[in-house]
Amino acid sequence: MKRLFILVACAVLVLSAGCSKKSKEVSAAVKAEAASLASEGQFAIQIREFSRAEELFQRALKLRDDVPEYWVSLGMALRRQDKKEGARKAYKEALDLHAARYKEDNQPEQLSQQAFVLALLGRTEEALKLLQQGLKDHPESPVMKKMADPRGLPRTFQSEDFKSLTVL
Numbered sequence: 001m002k003r004l005f006i007l008v009a010c011a012v013l014v015l016s017a018g019c020s021k022k023s024k025e026v027s028a029a030v031k032a033e034a035a036s037l038a039s040e041g042q043f044a045i046q047i048r049e050f051s052r053a054e055e056l057f058q059r060a061l062k063l064r065d066d067v068p069e070y071w072v073s074l075g076m077a078l079r080r081q082d083k084k085e086g087a088r089k090a091y092k093e094a095l096d097l098h099a100a101r102y103k104e105d106n107q108p109e110q111l112s113q114q115a116f117v118l119a120l121l122g123r124t125e126e127a128l129k130l131l132q133q134g135l136k137d138h139p140e141s142p143v144m145k146k147m148a149d150p151r152g153l154p155r156t157f158q159s160e161d162f163k164s165l166t167v168l
Helices: 002-016 028-046 050-063 068-080 084-105 108-120 124-137 142-148 153-158
Strands: none
Touching (some): 050 068, 108 124, 124 142, 124 153, 142 153
16 A cells, blocks of 8 residues: 555656646745645655545645645545545546646646546546557657556556545
């Protein structure tokens, strides 16, 4: 469980590096505070304090509601508490934000993030199709090659730890 979560968290951070909604100006102090809260939330998830993690991600989202990774993490914290409807709403918000980012900057990393969130929403077949389409649209992208590879996200989607985070 911990290894999967750490892998997912690292992938999210790497794929989201440098990505931000361009239409919203946020001060460095607010960004830092939100990132600190999110980091503390990730730690709370690792030590299985899911209600604390939920509160921390809610606080981070009050500062930065334009960061889809915070929404995904909130969804995971909610799902671990069996709050499926709240998790579904958080995942859908993340999906919308990733789709908007892709529309804005056409970065293939956003497609892999969309696929990840689609699978969290229980839409695995749609996620796999999106990965394949992303590979066709961005054949030179190392991120798409890695994520679409059967050992990448498709394998992650089959793990029991990942399935426990989905909302069907």
